Amino acid sequence: MHEMSLAENVLQMIEEAAQAQHFSRVHTVWLEIGQLACVEPQSLRFYFDIVTQDSIARNAKLEIIDKAGQGWCNACRHLTRISSRHDACENCGSYGLQITDGDSMRISELEVE
Amino acid sequence: MCTTCGCSTHKARIFGVSDTPHHRAQTRLHYRSIPPQTVQEPQAVTLSATHAPGMNAKRILRIERDILTQNDAQARQNRDYFSKHHILVLNLLSSPGSGKTTLLVNTIRKLRERLPMAVIEGDQQTDRDAKRIRATGVPVIQINTGKGCHLDAHMVNRAMQQLPLQDGGLLFIENVGNLVCPASFDLGETHKVVLLSVTEGEDKPLKYPDMFHVAHLLLLNKCDLLPYVDFDMDQAVQYAYRIHPGLPVISLSATLGEGMATWLDWIETAHQGVAGKQVPDTSPAVLQLD
Ligand SMILES: Nc1nc2c(ncn2[C@@H]2O[C@H](COP(=O)(O)OP(=O)(O)OP(=O)(O)O)[C@@H](O)[C@H]2O)c(=O)[nH]1
Ligand SMILES: [Mg+2]
Ligand SMILES: [Zn+2]
Ligand SMILES: [Zn+2]
Ligand SMILES: [Zn+2]
Numbered sequence: 001m002h003e004m005s006l007a008e009n010v011l012q013m014i015e016e017a018a019q020a021q022h023f024s025r026v027h028t029v030w031l032e033i034g035q036l037a038c039v040e041p042q043s044l045r046f047y048f049d050i051v052t053q054d055s056i057a058r059n060a061k062l063e064i065i066d067k068a069g070q071g072w073c074n075a076c077r078h079l080t081r082i083s084s085r086h087d088a089c090e091n092c093g094s095y096g097l098q099i100t101d102g103d104s105m106r107i108s109e110l111e112v113e
Numbered sequence: 114m115c116t117t118c119g120c121s122t123h124k125a126r127i128f129g130v131s132d133t134p135h136h137r138a139q140t141r142l143h144y145r146s147i148p149p150q151t152v153q154e155p156q157a158v159t160l161s162a163t164h165a166p167g168m169n170a171k172r173i174l175r176i177e178r179d180i181l182t183q184n185d186a187q188a189r190q191n192r193d194y195f196s197k198h199h200i201l202v203l204n205l206l207s208s209p210g211s212g213k214t215t216l217l218v219n220t221i222r223k224l225r226e227r228l229p230m231a232v233i234e235g236d237q238q239t240d241r242d243a244k245r246i247r248a249t250g251v252p253v254i255q256i257n258t259g260k261g262c263h264l265d266a267h268m269v270n271r272a273m274q275q276l277p278l279q280d281g282g283l284l285f286i287e288n289v290g291n292l293v294c295p296a297s298f299d300l301g302e303t304h305k306v307v308l309l310s311v312t313e314g315e316d317k318p319l320k321y322p323d324m325f326h327v328a329h330l331l332l333l334n335k336c337d338l339l340p341y342v343d344f345d346m347d348q349a350v351q352y353a354y355r356i357h358p359g360l361p362v363i364s365l366s367a368t369l370g371e372g373m374a375t376w377l378d379w380i381e382t383a384h385q386g387v388a389g390k391q392v393p394d395t396s397p398a399v400l401q402l403d
Contacts, residue, residue, distance in 0.1 A: 113171045
């Protein structure tokens with residue numbers, strides 16, 4: 001049910017943008033979702049369709065852009081790609097990387113009219 | 114789900130009274146469509162137009178806002194309030210049944226002579242945990258999240274307004290039993306304390322890394338059961354370190370009291386940290402020009 005409240009947040013932000021920037025229809029929503037973010041994209045799609053039913057984003061296309069995870073290794077001082085928080089550094093095998101990218105979820109763009 | 118609009122969050126109830134969070138009330142959660150407006154010059158950066166410019170042309174708006182922006186903003190307000198009033202706030206997180214309420218009850222018994230305390234209880238249903246806390250004599254608010262699987266900063270804000278919170282005191286927030294998404298919701302707490310009981314297996318940090326990543330303290334509970342279960346304490350700590358190097362760990366038994374003294378010391382230190390902290394002036398500086 002967690003994705004339901006995230007979908008509600010997305011709609012609320014769209015409606016705020018609609019007031020500030022004067023549009024009345026949303027055709028496409030681009031969401032950028034980090035691989036390490038705590039969200040299930042399939043489930044978010046499902047709830048997005050439900051919560052936008054009677055809104056300006058009704059039938060809007062939801063485009064989800066995957067963002068790869070990235071961490072900083074303090075041991076070898078390299079940036080390394082990771083697909084989960086417990087991955088080891090690709091370069092030297094150390095654990096305990098500092099996450100530098102891919103842990104957030106954001107609305108990046110809207111196609112509106 | 115809410116019969117008015119199909120949303121889940123409306124189901125959040127504080128002591129059985131339906132909670133209509135004000136952020137929702139203000140911002141039309143009920144999905145009324147926004148009436149068409151006379152289109153003005155778009156104020157936003159228009160990156161590209163798919164049609165010729167003119168009335169009602171499709172356009173692309175760059176937004177770039179985090180989905181948790183609203184929660185984080187409310188959490189910041191909560192945190193400002195707590196720090197201004199020197200209140201230590203501990204957010205207790207674990208899967209269902211790890212011993213959060215048991216630990217709270219026994220901690221309160223030990224500390225109640227020394228510190229003013231209050232508790233916010235989060236569960237999907239029932240006020241059973243609030244009753245257990247109330248039996249200790251400490252003020253408590255129960256939040257029922259309905260189908261919701263975590264507390265958010267707005268729920269905490271509503272609950273804290275109904276609690277007697279004393280300056281220099283201690284507020285415990287028992288989150289909904291769930292090792293997954295409460296990790297993503299900042300409540301404005303001072304510290305997140307994660308419980309893992311030895312009956313759950315030592316691999317939980319690997320399976321639920323987000324929770325261990327955000328933790329400030331890990332409590333390994335139900336240590337009295339170690340002789341009866343196959344739980345490798347060192348391995349559990351090693352796994353936790355993979356996700357969060359240097360995470361402080363205390364092993365204890367909330368029922369029998371072993372390790373409780375170390376936990377109480379940790380609270381004491383955290384409490385001093387809050388009490389001694391200079392409150393930064395967050396109001397924007399105003400330059401007087403004439
Ligand atoms: N043996 C043993 N049992 C414990 C300990 N701590 C808690 N328990 C038992 O574990 C069960 C669940 O404890 P609770 O305190 O209700 O757990 P909780 O985390 O608050 O559970 P939820 O609020 O439902 O998520 C109860 O039967 C407790 O008596 C402990 O240290 N040792
Ligand atoms: Mg409980
Ligand atoms: Zn949740
Ligand atoms: Zn490395
Ligand atoms: Zn509703």
